Amino acid sequence: MAATFYDCIIIGAGVGGLTAGAFLAQSGKKTILFEKNDIIGGMATTFSFDGYTFDAGGTPQQDQIKMLQELGVADMVEFIPMGNPAIGMYFPGATFFGPKPIFEFIDQFKPFCSHQELNQLADILSTFERLDMEKYTQLNRTMSESKLRFLARLLRINPFELLKVLTLMTSSMDAWLKKRIDNETAIQILEFISALTLLFPCQRMPALLGVLIMSGFTGKLGGRWHLIKGGNINYSRALAAAMTRAGGRIETGAPVSSILIRDGCASGVILQDGRQIHARHIISNIGIKETMHVLVGDKYLEHVYIKKIDSLLPSPSMFKLCLGLNKKPDIPAPVNFKVSELDQEAWWASIEQGMMPDKPPLMFWCKYLVDASLAPPGKYDLDIVVAAPYRHRDGDWSKVKYAVRDKVIAVMREIIPDIDKAIEFEWMMTPPDLEALSGQHGGGILPIEPSVGQLMRFPDMETPIRQLYCVGATVKGGAGINGAAATGRLCAKRIAAL
Numbered sequence: 447m448a449a450t451f452y453d454c455i456i457i458g459a460g461v462g463g464l465t466a467g468a469f470l471a472q473s474g475k476k477t478i479l480f481e482k483n484d485i486i487g488g489m490a491t492t493f494s495f496d497g498y499t500f501d502a503g504g505t506p507q508q509d510q511i512k513m514l515q516e517l518g519v520a521d522m523v524e525f526i527p528m529g530n531p532a533i534g535m536y537f538p539g540a541t542f543f544g545p546k547p548i549f550e551f552i553d554q555f556k557p558f559c560s561h562q563e564l565n566q567l568a569d570i571l572s573t574f575e576r577l578d579m580e581k582y583t584q585l586n587r588t589m590s591e592s593k594l595r596f597l598a599r600l601l602r603i604n605p606f607e608l609l610k611v612l613t614l615m616t617s618s619m620d621a622w623l624k625k626r627i628d629n630e631t632a633i634q635i636l637e638f639i640s641a642l643t644l645l646f647p648c649q650r651m652p653a654l655l656g657v658l659i660m661s662g663f664t665g666k667l668g669g670r671w672h673l674i675k676g677g678n679i680n681y682s683r684a685l686a687a688a689m690t691r692a693g694g695r696i697e698t699g700a701p702v703s704s705i706l707i708r709d710g711c712a713s714g715v716i717l718q719d720g721r722q723i724h725a726r727h728i729i730s731n732i733g734i735k736e737t738m739h740v741l742v743g744d745k746y747l748e749h750v751y752i753k754k755i756d757s758l759l760p761s762p763s764m765f766k767l768c769l770g771l772n773k774k775p776d777i778p779a780p781v782n783f784k785v786s787e788l789d790q791e792a793w794w795a796s797i798e799q800g801m802m803p804d805k806p807p808l809m810f811w812c813k814y815l816v817d818a819s820l821a822p823p824g825k826y827d828l829d830i831v832v833a834a835p836y837r838h839r840d841g842d843w844s845k846v847k848y849a850v851r852d853k854v855i856a857v858m859r860e861i862i863p864d865i866d867k868a869i870e871f872e873w874m875m876t877p878p879d880l881e882a883l884s885g886q887h888g889g890g891i892l893p894i895e896p897s898v899g900q901l902m903r904f905p906d907m908e909t910p911i912r913q914l915y916c917v918g919a920t921v922k923g924g925a926g927i928n929g930a931a932a933t934g935r936l937c938a939k940r941i942a943a944l
């Protein structure tokens with residue numbers, strides 16, 4: 447049989463891999479993508495049961511439309527505005543809604559804060575509005591390219607602007623807030639908003655990410671609250687269509703078991719079914735640790751590099767409870783946070799000890815408010831996410847998930863008192879399920895947590911193995927769907943230009 451040879455092989459059909467595949471195929475490269483699961487999208491996939499549709503993860507921002515236009519598939523994706531309020535935040539003693547212009551948003555803190563504290567809050571929330579986003583965005587783009595390019599770009603930035611960005615990157619959200627505001631309740635509320643959005647603690651979160659999140663609740667990024675009609679799978683399908691229409695191939699149910707290395711250079715892959723496929727370039731869309739330890743093998747790597755990637759920690763995992771309701775809950779916003787106890791340290795201490803707190807802080811989506819097609823007629827979908835330990839102290843997740851579900855429902859009862867009677871469908875996703883979906887050991891939402899200590903230590907897209915590249919959230923600090931896509935595009939453009 448004649449050997450099969452490609453310009454590029456891509457491992458993994460997450461957003462990063464699909465985007466790379468779409469751009470490479472469109473640039474005329476003979477490209478094939480192997481995905482281990484039967485479905486594409488990785489964490490940007492969507493599950494359907496009994497007429498209900500639930501996303502595995504969150505939602506990309508609307509500015510992705512430009513990239514889809516570039517690929518000629520923008521007509522396959524409909525971004526629906528979430529309306530206003532887009533977000534409701536339920537805290538003990540107060541409920542907040544957003545997005546609102548800064549001063550209206552701050553007005554909601556009046557029950558807790560003195561006049562002076564409200565001014566401190568205004569100062570904090572306007573930090574982002576004062577940043578030159580054009581320059582910050584350029585800087586952010588180069589972060590996953592290479593450290594050299596990043597440094598070169600840094601030097602082109604006005605030193606005062608640079609200092610602001612660097613301060614925000616190197617201080618934790620917690621330390622940064624505590625320096626600027628005296629009111630403990632207001633600090634806890636802002637910290638819970640940031641921590642629930644990214645699902646990792648503010649003690650480790652760079653203030654830059656916290657400030658970016660806040661800006662979504664005030665003026666500047668308010669217009670970006672959108673959902674994808676029918677779920678994120680339609681975004682992943684559009685990327686896949688861009689790839690296959692241009693001649694690229696996608697094989698699902700095709701796990702890659704190793705990357706072939708010849709003279710220090712990646713030259714192909716071996717699939718679990720034994721096939722060997724060769725290519726000039728290999729792009730991995732799975733976590734850096736899995737790519738290097740599992741697919742490449744330590745014998746090809748220097749000890750210093752192994753130590754470096756091993757020291758990078760993933761972000762915490764999550765538990766998801768998806769419900770189908772037969773009665774419309776009285777909730778005005780599609781995105782919601784519910785916090786029963788204002789003690790962020792106790793929350794994370796519990797997770798780190800392998801337990802779920804009795805009243806876990808929740809993030810929950812009522813997407814039916816935006817897209818009725820996600821539930822059968824007259825029914826309503828509720829998608830609840832909580833931070834969760836990968837290993838639960840009380841045993842295997844297949845058993846403890848029912849107790850965790852009960853804790854989640856108990857918190858939901860505080861907002862929807864008759865929720866038990868309304869539930870007619872439920873589905874749970876545990877940390878091991880998320881691990882299986884993305885292929886990342888540990889079931890982290892992000893393969894590398896974009897924490898203060900790690901933000902500048904993210905691996906480069908180019909690896910120490912020649913012709914082997916990594917794309918996706920594993921090479922981009924703070925990346926979600928948009929960031930993962932950006933790395934795929936960048937990698938493809940770089941290879942196409944060679």
Ligand SMILES: Cc1cc2nc3c(=O)[nH]c(=O)nc-3n(C[C@H](O)[C@H](O)[C@H](O)COP(=O)(O)OP(=O)(O)OC[C@H]3O[C@@H](n4cnc5c(N)ncnc54)[C@H](O)[C@@H]3O)c2cc1C
Nearest residue numbers: 458460461462482488489503504505702885918919926927
């Ligand atoms: C609950 C939750 C909420 C989120 N909320 C948001 C949000 O609101 N906004 C946002 O932008 N992002 C959000 N994210 C994060 C976002 O979904 C991810 O960062 C992004 O989708 C990751 O894309 P990726 O390209 O890095 O790869 P992944 O999605 O991790 O995909 C990797 C792919 O590689 C495949 N694979 C693994 N091993 C192999 C192998 N050996 N052979 C072949 N294939 C393999 C996997 O099956 C998978 O399909 C959320 C995630 C979760 C879980």
